[in-house]
Amino acid sequence: MQLCAKKCSIKNGNFSVNCDFVLKKGNHLALFGPSGTGKSTVLLGLSGFLPIREGELLYKNKTLSSLEPKDRPIDILFQENNLFPHISVAQNVVLGLGPSARMTNQNKEIVYKILKKVNLFEEKDRLPENISGGQRSRVAIARSLLRKKPILLLDEPFSALDFVLKSDILKLLISIAKKDKLSILLVSHDPRDIRFLGGDILYFLGKGKTKFYKKDVFHKEFSKKFEV
Amino acid sequence: MKILFAILLFTFISPLLAEEKTSLIVYTYDSFNTEWGPGPKIEKAFEEGCNCDLKFVSAGDGAALLAKIRLEGEKTKADVVLGLDSNVLEEARKTKLFLPNGLNIELDLPIQWKDDTFLPFDWGFFAFIFDGSKTKKIPQSFKELVDSDIRLVIQDPRSSTPGLGLILWIQKVFGSDSKAVWEKMSDNIVTVTPGWSEAYGLFLEGEADGVLSYTTSPAYHIIAEKDFSKKAAIFKEGHLMQIEVAAITAKTSKRKLAKSFMTFLISDTAQSIIPTTNWMYPAKNPKLALPEAFDIKVAKDKAIYLQPKSVPDLTSKALQVWKLAIRK
Amino acid sequence: MGVSFLSLGSIIILLVNSQFSFFISHYEREILIFTLFQGFLSALLSVCLAIPISRSIFRNNFPGKNILVRLMNVMFVLPVLIVILTVIKIFGFNGTPNQILDFFGFEKISIYGLQGILIGHILINLPFAVRLILSGWLMIPSEHFRLARQLNFSRKEYFKYLELPMLIKIIPSIFTIIFLFCCLTFSIALILGGGPGSTTLELAIYQSIIFDGNLGVAARLSLYQLIIMILILIISFKISAKPVFENSLILKAENYIAKNRLQQGLDFLSVATLAIFISMPPIIIFCKGIPNIFSVETFVFSALLNSLLVAFLAATVNLCISVVLSFTIVKEESLRKLVLEIGTFSLICISPLVLGTAIFLALFKYIDISENSLVLTGLVNGILTIPFSLTILLPGFVKITKRYGHIMRSLGLSNFKQIFEIYFPLMKFPIRFAFALVFALSIGDLGIIVLFSGSESSTLPMYLYRLMGSYRMDEAYAVALLLLILALSSFWIIEKGFYYATLRKKMLN
Structure with a gap:
């Protein structure tokens, strides 16, 4: 249980x-x-x-x-506003590794891997407002997955x-x-x-x-x- | 946009709808024509005898009044301008918007008045006002004032008529020594305000011991408030006069009516209204004696009057001195 | 549309009526520098203080929160002269701090000087800044606060990801508005600055128009001023979103990050300071006004009525123009749009006196200004407050155009139909709020044209100034009290009207 x-x-x-x-x-x-x-x-x-x-x-x-x-x-995804609008997709995702995680080479690898998993590698440097709603949801999912909550x-x-x-x-x-x-x-x-x-x-x-x-x-x- | 247009249209039409009666338009400064000022009373008294409509149009303070005339120039609607200050007469004359009034009236001024265009209707002396209940030793001269640690609030000569009056007064009395006087006075000055109201307000709030105003100011407190504490400091060096004048404009089509208004202004009726509403001395003493508060305490030979022609030069000199001496 | 170019136009009118030279004297340069310096410092301090204070208000629930926010709305309605007198009443020679110093045998501290200027400007502008930044905190989506907790943000990251982006967005324009305000007045700087050293450009303009009758100087000074101000305006436009004057603040407290004792204490301190600070003028006005309220003569009622009429006219004119203007701006392409926007916002970049003089020069030949001074005051107030209502209306217009612009075009709706059947109903609440703001602003404003024309019919602020100009300081306080009550109640009526703000949110989101 x-x-x-x-x-x-x-x-x-x-x-x-x-x-x-x-x-x-x-x-x-x-x-x-x-x-x-x-x-x-x-x-x-x-x-x-x-x-x-x-x-x-x-x-x-x-x-x-x-x-x-x-x-x-537990990790929760809200109805909207799951991403910070002023930072890129990749930077949003890396926050899943910890609040002060940066795009170090090691972290980059992890982030890119998970972004590929949700088919968003191409969009890694764009701002959330410049991608579609569906893509935004997938970014949030990618971050969630990095947090490794069951x-x-x-x-x-x-x-x-x-x-x-x-x-x-x-x-x-x-x-x-x-x-x-x-x-x-x-x-x-x-x-x-x-x-x-x-x-x-x-x-x-x-x-x-x-x-x-x-x-x-x-x-x-x-x-x-x-x-x- | 449509509403805007409708409103503009309305503003054009509304004067046409007004009832037509010969009207005399008199430009004056704001505080002359307040509900408690002389304006309404004078209007009523004059209209009783003239079968006309006297219209006061107010424009800011005394300085703004001249500015307004200047801006309107030849196109002005004014028949009479009332309330120009004797210290800006030369400026007013330069506009060439006024014509001699053709009147010959004896006045009760401390000086001889010889001007065929501008007619005085009231006057006063510039003076520092103190609260006698707080300031025990009221200074008797500029010298005593600048040597004391009395806190003063004055008006800026660049934006206020009394402020201009003060620098002219000091310039006239001290001439080339005026810079030293200002430098000594600098530490007495709490602050400089853009207009009379702010300065007097600060004084009443107790922020300063003294304020530049008129010798007639205590009369207001005595008569209207039964407050006898406010005192005008009478200086040995003498006091600069401010004479308020009225003049007929060059463009008026109602010269006769305008002239009769000027005469009325000096009449017993008007002259007994002005002191207790405008808080200045009458230009011609009314038959009925004025309240005691209006007793003139400055000796005749201590009255300083600046010849209008000399004022512009004196002003620029005094302003220069003032700007350099007050380093605050 | 012409409104957009009114500021430049008025300088041209002055130029036509004068001899002009580009030469700027040493004296003029000196005061120009002082003007910018004190404006910069006042704006900087107001904003820096407003950030922690608005945050404390935002994240705490306390009794009287609503009242405090409402009080902030009306602070900039108070006549400048009254604000100055209250500053002096408190910090002046006989103020409480100095009495305490005196009691313990210390020398009294003078308020006059740069410190006085700053206190005066902060007193007027701080509530305004707090109010605007507060709407910035409220703009942060509540999901982000939860996200921050879920992702275990520390204070530093919290600031970096949530607060800083919001502040960068809204601070520059708030700073600019306060800066402009501080540069375009002269009473506060001169009186509280303590002497001619504290001369702002506006005083020099006043001197040249009123005393010297030299329009050329006024035109030159305000041209230089306009150029500098517009540059600043453009810069702030470029780096920030325009401030959103949220019509209704739904005052919720986000409990976002654990606060320790010290922070709790600081929060309390800053809110308390603000509360004391901004309630001083109303309290003083109340105390001085109440005993004299019955000595005010009945003329005050006609002044009251006139004020309401002027305010109503101003708000109506303003709304007609700003709705059309917003509609045009959102339709325009990039460059023309920018020109139109900057032009309109430059209305708050020019000396009110120059504008008033220009309007006077342009109109007096055609209209009897003194007969129509009330109507004109209303019109001019309405036009001058357009930048304020635009900041309220534009975001909504942009949103609606983004969402429904294509549909409206494909349906072939006429502009008239678009405005009245789409924008108007959807923007009902912002429009009502803009109406109320302009209404309150013009109740408190003297009206620039008044300087040149006035008839017997006065408005409440005019009446107040006349009382002060006639030895009647006590009655003036009573009128100030009436003015304050009027402004407060008009805002109260509106905020009540905005009870349905959530409804609007649903419509726009």
């Missing part, structure tokens, strides 16, 4: 969300539901930007609740992209995850993403309530409703 949320209650302003789920190593989890039901709140709680008020968040049976974001085994949280990171592009990136990500034994937590309101990800589902019912579904159960129950 890897990540386990036990009756967690996460508060964001006047709004709090409860959740309860388990995520095994190398498995994925989708946070699914209409917007405004608290999906992002849960992500921010898991990654440490919002406090967990009740319950427990465990990783390998140790509590994460008191850890700073940087110390959690769990990756994605907060609808590709929502601005069209479906084909989005599924391409997801495909890339899932294949990398498989190789490196990473777990992905994906927030989405698009049922197609859920199917694509192929993991268990934390379904957001609204008013801060959530329900955990095994993949098969969810698809059986909701296949008609969402046509997945």
